[in-house]
Amino acid sequence: MTVALAARRAGNLTELAKAVGGKAFACDATKRAEVQILFADVDAAFGAPDVVVYNASYRTRGPFVDLDPVDVEKALAVSAFGGFLVAQEAAKRMLPRRHGAILFTGASASVKGYAQSAPFAMGKFALRGLAQSLARELAPHGIHVGHVVVDGGIRSAQRPDPPGNSDSLLDPDAIAQSYLHLLQQQRSAWAWEIELRPWVEKF
Amino acid sequence: MTVALAARRAGNLTELAKAVGGKAFACDATKRAEVQILFADVDAAFGAPDVVVYNASYRTRGPFVDLDPVDVEKALAVSAFGGFLVAQEAAKRMLPRRHGAILFTGASASVKGYAQSAPFAMGKFALRGLAQSLARELAPHGIHVGHVVVDGGIRSAQRPDPPGNSDSLLDPDAIAQSYLHLLQQQRSAWAWEIELRPWVEKF
Amino acid sequence: MTVALAARRAGNLTELAKAVGGKAFACDATKRAEVQILFADVDAAFGAPDVVVYNASYRTRGPFVDLDPVDVEKALAVSAFGGFLVAQEAAKRMLPRRHGAILFTGASASVKGYAQSAPFAMGKFALRGLAQSLARELAPHGIHVGHVVVDGGIRSAQRPDPPGNSDSLLDPDAIAQSYLHLLQQQRSAWAWEIELRPWVEKF
Amino acid sequence: MTVALAARRAGNLTELAKAVGGKAFACDATKRAEVQILFADVDAAFGAPDVVVYNASYRTRGPFVDLDPVDVEKALAVSAFGGFLVAQEAAKRMLPRRHGAILFTGASASVKGYAQSAPFAMGKFALRGLAQSLARELAPHGIHVGHVVVDGGIRSAQRPDPPGNSDSLLDPDAIAQSYLHLLQQQRSAWAWEIELRPWVEKF
Numbered sequence: 001m002t003v004a005l006a007a008r009r010a011g012n013l014t015e016l017a018k019a020v021g022g023k024a025f026a027c028d029a030t031k032r033a034e035v036q037i038l039f040a041d042v043d044a045a046f047g048a049p050d051v052v053v054y055n056a057s058y059r060t061r062g063p064f065v066d067l068d069p070v071d072v073e074k075a076l077a078v079s080a081f082g083g084f085l086v087a088q089e090a091a092k093r094m095l096p097r098r099h100g101a102i103l104f105t106g107a108s109a110s111v112k113g114y115a116q117s118a119p120f121a122m123g124k125f126a127l128r129g130l131a132q133s134l135a136r137e138l139a140p141h142g143i144h145v146g147h148v149v150v151d152g153g154i155r156s157a158q159r160p161d162p163p164g165n166s167d168s169l170l171d172p173d174a175i176a177q178s179y180l181h182l183l184q185q186q187r188s189a190w191a192w193e194i195e196l197r198p199w200v201e202k203f
Numbered sequence: 204m205t206v207a208l209a210a211r212r213a214g215n216l217t218e219l220a221k222a223v224g225g226k227a228f229a230c231d232a233t234k235r236a237e238v239q240i241l242f243a244d245v246d247a248a249f250g251a252p253d254v255v256v257y258n259a260s261y262r263t264r265g266p267f268v269d270l271d272p273v274d275v276e277k278a279l280a281v282s283a284f285g286g287f288l289v290a291q292e293a294a295k296r297m298l299p300r301r302h303g304a305i306l307f308t309g310a311s312a313s314v315k316g317y318a319q320s321a322p323f324a325m326g327k328f329a330l331r332g333l334a335q336s337l338a339r340e341l342a343p344h345g346i347h348v349g350h351v352v353v354d355g356g357i358r359s360a361q362r363p364d365p366p367g368n369s370d371s372l373l374d375p376d377a378i379a380q381s382y383l384h385l386l387q388q389q390r391s392a393w394a395w396e397i398e399l400r401p402w403v404e405k406f
Numbered sequence: 407m408t409v410a411l412a413a414r415r416a417g418n419l420t421e422l423a424k425a426v427g428g429k430a431f432a433c434d435a436t437k438r439a440e441v442q443i444l445f446a447d448v449d450a451a452f453g454a455p456d457v458v459v460y461n462a463s464y465r466t467r468g469p470f471v472d473l474d475p476v477d478v479e480k481a482l483a484v485s486a487f488g489g490f491l492v493a494q495e496a497a498k499r500m501l502p503r504r505h506g507a508i509l510f511t512g513a514s515a516s517v518k519g520y521a522q523s524a525p526f527a528m529g530k531f532a533l534r535g536l537a538q539s540l541a542r543e544l545a546p547h548g549i550h551v552g553h554v555v556v557d558g559g560i561r562s563a564q565r566p567d568p569p570g571n572s573d574s575l576l577d578p579d580a581i582a583q584s585y586l587h588l589l590q591q592q593r594s595a596w597a598w599e600i601e602l603r604p605w606v607e608k609f
Numbered sequence: 610m611t612v613a614l615a616a617r618r619a620g621n622l623t624e625l626a627k628a629v630g631g632k633a634f635a636c637d638a639t640k641r642a643e644v645q646i647l648f649a650d651v652d653a654a655f656g657a658p659d660v661v662v663y664n665a666s667y668r669t670r671g672p673f674v675d676l677d678p679v680d681v682e683k684a685l686a687v688s689a690f691g692g693f694l695v696a697q698e699a700a701k702r703m704l705p706r707r708h709g710a711i712l713f714t715g716a717s718a719s720v721k722g723y724a725q726s727a728p729f730a731m732g733k734f735a736l737r738g739l740a741q742s743l744a745r746e747l748a749p750h751g752i753h754v755g756h757v758v759v760d761g762g763i764r765s766a767q768r769p770d771p772p773g774n775s776d777s778l779l780d781p782d783a784i785a786q787s788y789l790h791l792l793q794q795q796r797s798a799w800a801w802e803i804e805l806r807p808w809v810e811k812f
C-alpha cells in the first residue's frame with residue numbers, strides 16, 4: 001500500500017510521510033482547483049487510488065450568540081464541502097473501475113448536536129449526510145463508502161491517557177484497525193458506518 | 204399575531220403578506236448583512252419576534268460525479284448557513300427576554316441521505332445538527348427550538364393530490380397545525396422534533 | 407368523548423373515572439382473555455373505540471447479574487406483550503371502519519438503553535418496535551398509530567417540582583395536549599412519534 | 610478457540626460441531642434452568658467462556674389482526690428473553706475476570722418495524738435494548754458487548770445467490786469476519802453496534 005497524504009501545509013506531514021513510506025502533498029480541501037490538482041498529482045505519482053480517506057474538519061465553539069459567522073462558514077467548508085470535493089474526485093476515478101473505497105471520519109458531533117457547539121455539529125452532520133447518500137448511490141457500483149464515528153478523544157504524544165485511566169482515549173492504531181476492517185469486508189456484508197469509543201466513555 | 208415574511212424577492216410574497224395581514228421583506232438569508240438588516244427592520248416594524256421560522260433550502264440532484272460544486276456550496280449556504288444566521292439574530296433578541304421559539308423546516312433528507320441527492324442531505328443534515336445543538340443550548344434559557352421533518356410532497360395549487368389518492372400530499376394548513384402545537388406546548392413537555400408524513404407515504 | 411379506563415385493580419381508578427366522567431374496568435393486560443373481555447365490555451358500554459391508549463409498563467433495575475429473570479419476563483409481558491394484545495383488539499374494531507387511533511406511551515428507555523436498567527429498555531424498545539410496525543401497516547388503512555416518548559419524570563401530587571426548579575417534571579396535562587394534537591392531526595400530515603421533555607432536561 | 614454450540618435439538622448441530630472441532634449441547638434458551646445447566650456443562654467441558662454469541666430468534670408474520678398471540682409471546686421469549694438469560698449467565702462468568710465479550714445477532718427488524726411483522730420487530734428491538742443497556746453497564750468493567758445488525762438475507766446451500774446477482778446475500782463467513790473484528794478491537798476503540806448489508810441491498 002502506497003500512501004499519499006495531504007494537508008494545507010505539506011511540511012506538517014513530512015515526518016509522517018517518511019514514517020509510512022508515503023508522499024505528502026499540499027492542498028486546501030475547500031478549494032476545488034486545489035483538490036483537482038491534488039488528485040492529478042497523485043494519479044501521476046501512484047495511479048488511481050484504491051482508498052480515499054477524508055479526515056479534515058474545523059470547529060469553533062462558545063455561546064451561540066457569540067459565534068463568528070465566518071467561523072461557521074469555515075466549519076461547513078472544511079468539515080463538509082471539502083469532503084464533497086474530495087469524494088467527487090475519488091468517485092470519478094473509482095466508478096469506471098467499479099472498485100474502491102471512500103472513508104469519512106466523523107465525530108460524536110456527527111450524531112449529536114451539543115450545546116455551544118452548533119458549527120461542529122453542522123459540519124459533521126452534513127458530512128454524515130454526504131456519506132450516507134454516497135453509500136446508497138455508489139455501493140451498487142462496487143464502491144464501498146464508510147463513515148467512522150470517533151466518539152471520544154484521540155490519544156497522542158501531546159495528549160496521553162490520564163494517569164489511572166488507561167485506554168480512556170482512542171489509540172490511533174486501534175482506530176486504524178477498524179478502517180482496515182471496513183476495507184477488508186467482503187461486498188456481501190458491508191458496513192457503511194461504525195461508531196468507536198473507549199471502553200470507559202459515557203454514551 | 205403579526206407576521207413578517209422574507210424572501211430574496213419580496214415581490215413574490217406580496218399576495219401572501221396581504222392574505223395573512225403581514226409584511227414582506229427582501230432578504231438573502233445567506234448574507235449576514237442582509238439578515239441583520241432584516242431583523243432590524245422587523246424590530247422597527249413589529250418589535251422583537253416571539254417566533255422565528257426558517258424554511259429556506261436549495262437542492263440540486265443527479266449522479267454524484269456530475270454535480271456542480273457551486274450548487275453544493277449553495278445548498279449548504281441556503282439550507283444550513285442561512286439557518287445559522289437567522290437563528291443567531293433570533294437568539295440575540297430572545298435570550299435577554301428568556302422567551303421565544305425558533306422553528307426549522309426539515310425534509311426527508313434531514314434524516315436519510317438518498318442516492319443522487321447528496322447536496323440536499325448535506326444541507327438538511329447540517330440544519331438538523333444546528334437545530335439539535337440549539338435545542339440543547341437554548342431550552343434551559345426558556346427558548347423553544349423545534350425541527351419539523353416534512354416527509355413527503357406538499358400540496359399546492361400547482362401540485363394537487365393525484366386523482367384517487369386523497370391526502371397523499373401534505374396540506375400546508377395541516378403542517379401549520381403542528382408548528383402551532385409546538386408553539387403552544389408548555390415548557391414542561393417540549394418536543395424538539397416532529398416528523399410529519401401523509402398517511403399513505405412509505406417510510 | 408367518553409372514557410373507559412382499565413387497570414388490574416379497577417378500584418384504583420374510581421376517583422379518576424369519576425373526575426373524567428368515565429368508567430373503570432378491571433383488566434390484566436398481559437392476559438389475552440381479560441383483554442378480550444375488556445374490549446367486549448367497552449363495546450357494550452360505549453360502542454367501538456375511536457382512540458385506544460396503552461400506558462402500562464413494568465420495570466425492575468439493578469446490577470445486571472442480580473436481576474431476577476421473573477421480573478424480566480414481567481417487564482416484557484406488561485410493557486410490550488400487553489401492548490400487542492390491546493392493539494390487536496383495537497385494530498380489529500378500527501380496521502372495518504377505517505377509522506381510529508392507537509397511542510402508545512414510551513419513555514426515555516424506548517430509545518436509549520441505560521446501564522442497570524436492561525429490562526425496562528427491553529420492554530420499551532419492544533413496544534416501540536410494535537408501534538412502528540403498526541404505523542407502517544395501519545396508516546394506509548386510515549388508522550393513526552402514535553408513540554409518545556416521555557423523556558423525564560412526571561409531576562404528580564406525590565412528586566411535585568423540586569423547589570426552585572419549576573416545570574422540571576412533565577405536567578400530565580401538558581403531555582395530554584400532545585396526545586390530543588396527534589389525534590387532531592389531519593391524515594395528510596401525521597406524526598407517528600413525538601418526544602416530550604422538560605425544558606431543563608438533559609438529553 | 611474451542612467452540613460450544615447449543616440448540617434445542619443438539620442433533621442439528623452434530624455436523625457443524627464436527628466441522629469446527631466443537632461440542633454440541635441441547636438447550637432451550639427460553640428456559641432459565643436449561644440455560645444454567647448449559648453454562649455449567651460448558652464450564653466443566655471448556656472452562657469459563659471468553660466469548661458468548663446469542664443468535665436465536667423466532668418470527669411470525671402476516672396481517673396484524675390475524676397474528677396468534679401465542680406466537681408473539683414466543684417471539685419475545687426466543688428473540689429477547691433467551692438473550693437475557695444467556696447474557697446473564699455469561700456476565701456472571703465474565704465480570705469477576707473483567708474479561709470477555711457478549712455478541713448479539715440483530716436483523717433489519719432491530720431498527721425498523723416493518724408492516725405485517727410486528728412480532729419480529731418486538732423481539733429484535735427488545736434484544737437491541739438489552740444489548741445497548743449491557744454495553745453501557747459492562748464496558749467499564751472490561752466486557753465488550755456488541756450488536757450486529759444483519760440487514761439482508763443470508764446465503765446458504767439451500768439459498769444461494771440468485772443468478773446474475775452475486776453477493777446479494779450475506780456470506781456467513783463475511784459476517785463472521787465482522788464478529789471477529791469486534792472481538793479483536795482494542796478497548797480504547799470499541800464499537801457496540803455494526804450494521805452489515807450486501808452491496809446491492811436497498812436501505
